[in-house]
Each structure stands twice: as C-alpha cells, then as structure tokens.
Amino acid sequence: MKIGDVSFWYADIGLPQTRRPALAGDTTADVAIIGAGFTGLWTAWYLMKERPDLKVLVIEKEFAGFGASGRNGGWCMGTFAWNHEKYAKATSRAAVLEMVKELEGTVAEITAVCAAEGIDADIIPSEEMMVATNPAQLQRMKAEIAHRQHWGDGHRARELTPQEVAQRISVPGVLGAMVVSGMARIQPAKLVRGLADAVERKGARIVEDTQVLSYDTGQVVTTKGTVHAPIILRCTEGFTAGIKDHKRDWVPLNSAQIATVPLPPEVWAKIGWDGHELIGDMKNAYCYCQRTREGRITVGARGVPYKFGSKMDANGEPDAETIARLTAILHEHFPEAAKYPIDHAWCGVIGVPRDWCATVGLDRDTGLGWAGGYVGTGVSTANLAGRTLADLALGRDTTITRLPWVNRRVRQWEPEPFRWLGIHMMYKLFGIADRRETRLQGKPSRLATFGNWITGRH
Numbered sequence: 001m002k003i004g005d006v007s008f009w010y011a012d013i014g015l016p017q018t019r020r021p022a023l024a025g026d027t028t029a030d031v032a033i034i035g036a037g038f039t040g041l042w043t044a045w046y047l048m049k050e051r052p053d054l055k056v057l058v059i060e061k062e063f064a065g066f067g068a069s070g071r072n073g074g075w076c077m078g079t080f081a082w083n084h085e086k087y088a089k090a091t092s093r094a095a096v097l098e099m100v101k102e103l104e105g106t107v108a109e110i111t112a113v114c115a116a117e118g119i120d121a122d123i124i125p126s127e128e129m130m131v132a133t134n135p136a137q138l139q140r141m142k143a144e145i146a147h148r149q150h151w152g153d154g155h156r157a158r159e160l161t162p163q164e165v166a167q168r169i170s171v172p173g174v175l176g177a178m179v180v181s182g183m184a185r186i187q188p189a190k191l192v193r194g195l196a197d198a199v200e201r202k203g204a205r206i207v208e209d210t211q212v213l214s215y216d217t218g219q220v221v222t223t224k225g226t227v228h229a230p231i232i233l234r235c236t237e238g239f240t241a242g243i244k245d246h247k248r249d250w251v252p253l254n255s256a257q258i259a260t261v262p263l264p265p266e267v268w269a270k271i272g273w274d275g276h277e278l279i280g281d282m283k284n285a286y287c288y289c290q291r292t293r294e295g296r297i298t299v300g301a302r303g304v305p306y307k308f309g310s311k312m313d314a315n316g317e318p319d320a321e322t323i324a325r326l327t328a329i330l331h332e333h334f335p336e337a338a339k340y341p342i343d344h345a346w347c348g349v350i351g352v353p354r355d356w357c358a359t360v361g362l363d364r365d366t367g368l369g370w371a372g373g374y375v376g377t378g379v380s381t382a383n384l385a386g387r388t389l390a391d392l393a394l395g396r397d398t399t400i401t402r403l404p405w406v407n408r409r410v411r412q413w414e415p416e417p418f419r420w421l422g423i424h425m426m427y428k429l430f431g432i433a434d435r436r437e438t439r440l441q442g443k444p445s446r447l448a449t450f451g452n453w454i455t456g457r458h
Contacts, residue, residue: 004317007071008259008344009189022209023224029057032229036060037069040235042386048202056204061211065192071348076184078107081377082357091404097152106380119194122187128180129277133173136437136444137282214244237372238349241310248412252349256303256318284430284448306423318347361407362392426451
C-alpha cells in the first residue's frame with residue numbers, strides 16, 4: 001500500500017515531472033493571488049476571461065493543486081452545505097435562497113468550462129446517495145430532506161426505499177436513502193491540473209515553489225521576492241494557518257481517504273453502483289465514497305481530526321489508526337470488497353471558520369480579499385467563489401457580489417489548547433453517538449447535538 005505521496009489521484013496521473021518556475025525576485029501585478037488550488041485558479045480564469053489585459057500572478061508554495069484541490073473525494077455537488085439560518089439572520093431568507101440557486105449552477109458551469117477547455121476530469125453526471133442503516137440515521141435523513149425543501153433545494157432531494165436503493169447498489173442493512181440530483185463525480189487532480197493549464201493559456205502567470213511569508217496592503221512577501229499589487233486575494237483554504245497573523249482564522253481540519261485496487265467485474269456485478277453515485281451515510285461522523293474510472297472504491301472520512309497548533313500533515317500521510325478506521329467503513333458498506341487490498345491511503349486538510357460558514361470578500365480600502373472555509377464542499381463552491389472574487393476585484397456590482405457570504409467576517413478560533421480540546425471532543429462525541437445509535441436502534445443521540453454546540457457547528 002502506498003501511503004501519502006500527496007494523493008491517489010496523483011498516483012493515477014503522475015506527479016508533475018517538472019514544476020513551474022519560482023518567483024525570480026521582486027515584481028508587480030494588477031492582481032496577486034495566493035494559492036493555486038481551485039479557488040485561486042478559478043479566480044484567475046474568470047479575471048482573464050473578462051480582462052485579458054490584466055497582469056494576474058498566482059503564487060503557490062508547492063505546485064498547483066498540491067492541497068485539498070488534488071486530494072478531495074471528487075464530489076462536485078453544487079449544494080449549500082452550511083447553516084442557512086446564520087446567513088439569513090445577517091441578511092435575509094431571499095438572499096440565502098439566491099445563494100442556493102447560484103451554488104446549484106456551479107456543477108453545470110464547471111462541466112461547461114471543462115468541455116470548452118478540453119479538460120478531461122473523468123466527469124460523470126450523477127447523484128449523491130446518503131444511506132441510513134439504523135432508525136436514528138433514518139430520522140436524521142428525513143429531517144435533512146425536509147430542511148432542504150424549506151431552503152430551496154427540495155426539488156433536488158428525495159427519499160428512496162430500501163428496495164429502490166437495492167436496485168442501484170448493494171449496501172448491507174439499508175433502511176432508506178436520501179438522493180440529491182444534479183451532481184457529478186470527478187477526478188480532482190485531473191481537474192485542477194487542467195484548470196491550471198487553462199489559466200496559463202488565458203494569459204495569467206503561475207509561480208510554484210514560492211512560499212508566502214506574509215502579506216499586507218499592496219505587497220506579498222515571499223521566500224523568492226516581494227510582489228507589489230493593488231489587489232491581493234488569499235485563496236489558501238486549509239493552508240491559511242501557515243501564513244503570518246492568520247493562524248487562528250480557519251482551523252485546518254484533517255480528512256483522509258483510501259482507495260482499493262481495481263475490483264474485478266464479478267465483484268461489481270454484486271455491488272452494482274452502475275450510476276457512479278456519490279455514496280455517503282447518515283452517521284454523525286459520515287463517510288464519502290466514489291467509484292473511480294478504473295473500478296476502484298475510494299472511502300473518505302475524518303481521521304485524526306485536528307493536529308495541535310494547526311499543524312499540517314507530511315505530504316498527505318495518514319496515521320495507521322485512520323487507515324484502519326477507513327478500511328472498517330469500506331468493509332461495512334461494501335463487504336464484497338473486503339478480500340481485496342487497499343492500494344493507497346492519503347489525507348489533507350479543509351478550512352473551517354469559527355462559525356463553520358464559508359466566506360468570500362474584498363476590502364476596497366486595503367485591496368485585500370479572501371475566499372474559503374468551505375468545510376468540505378470546495379470542489380463546486382470554489383467555482384462560485386472564484387467568479388465572485390473576480391467580480392469584486394474588477395469593482396463590479398453583480399448578483400453574486402450581493403450574496404450573503406460576501407464580506408462575512410467571523411471571530412477567530414480560540415488559542416490552544418482550547419481549539420484542540422473542542423474539536424477532538426466534538427468528534428469523540430460523534431463516535432460515541434454513532435455507536436449508541438447502532439446499539440440502541442432508537443432516536444438520534446443528543447451527544448452529537450452537544451458535540452456540534454461545543455464548536456459552534458450548528
């Protein structure tokens with residue numbers, strides 16, 4: 001089994017043989033973008049699309065797509081994944097409904113850009129299927145469908161009976177499932193690599209192996225020189241804590257995945273899964289799975305959720321306990337795959353704000369902007385964020401620049417050891433709640449509610 005090496009997705013296509021040149025001393029730009037992941041690249045792409053005369057510079061510490069953009073589960077969802085009420089309280093219900101609508105359109109937008117730019121990202125239009133395997137999960141699933149109907153996403157969500165689930169996929173003990181339409185399965189490293197190439201074709205410049213040490217009004221200080229620019233956009237998501245003075249802005253929450261070897265046709269004949277649905281479950285500590293192009297199963301979930309002091313993983317290497325936990329989930333949901341080995345295990349981080357709600361914004365007085373805090377739904381959300389940052393940078397007043405996440409600011413996370421204790425306590429309670437729900441076969445555990453309250457998740 002290969003461990004780390006960024007991700008399986010790069011093992012699939014190969015790590016970059018050569019990197020783009022680093023910054024070669026001081027320079028200037030009209031717009032400087034920190035981070036060459038989905039958010040930074042989409043921002044650059046839309047800026048160049050609208051203003052090909054602009055001098056846009058994207059600054060990357062490693063290589064384009066090194067972070068979450070090249071490590072995620074490949075779920076392109078287009079859904080509103082945060083607390084609707086928190087946004088509505090600060091703006092209005094109508095504004096939140098507009099944001100739900102805009103997010104839904106991101107899947108079609110990404111697909112269209114890939115077609116136009118010749119990006120082969122293994123995109124397959126599909127649906128999300130969240131299975132319930134005990135009464136508590138079934139109750140939570142029904143509540144989630146009702147919640148989506150209340151917040152403008154009900155036309156996409158519906159309930160499946162156990163028989164209807166069995167027609168699509170074989171998962172033991174299913175009592176029902178929530179299906180959400182309008183999504184797509186992707187190979188994320190293919191998408192981010194293709195997008196980086198498209199950004200360069202549009203005329204933007206990407207520099208790699210260039211670490212940002214700090215930034216402030218008008219300048220970005222890096223290990224290879226200083227960039228002077230009137231507009232500076234931070235698009236570093238889970239890696240934000242590594243920048244000076246931003247350690248407590250967003251918590252880098254760990255997520256890990258495994259990939260099986262390609263499974264033979266006789267196994268797939270028993271499992272089904274011909275629709276390549278994005279499979280998850282309704283546990284409090286939920287998982288996320290996909291069927292890959294070449295017939296592997298990937299399984300993702302939270303491993304060790306957070307490293308003390310906002311520390312990062314080493315090149316995507318998860319610990320043995322996390323790999324064992326993911327393997328147990330694989331065998332639970334797909335027992336037919338249990339006799340086949342795990343081929344790859346990796347991990348990465350997502351950005352989590354203190355209120356668990358994504359934001360995008362630009363301070364016109366300082367020229368400093370930001371986007372992120374997607375809390376695990378970045379593949380599609382980053383597209384809307386990129387379009388929004390581009391409009392803000394260009395000084396445009398558009399429908400998307402008036403959405404309720406724009407210029408939303410929240411307080412920082414607590415200093416250590418409090419944030420470590422809070423986050424680990426939350427996930428410990430999730431695990432206890434899931435075990436109680438399985439054992440008692442009753443209502444949803446209040447321990448999970450308490451866990452969410454501890455960190456302000458709900």
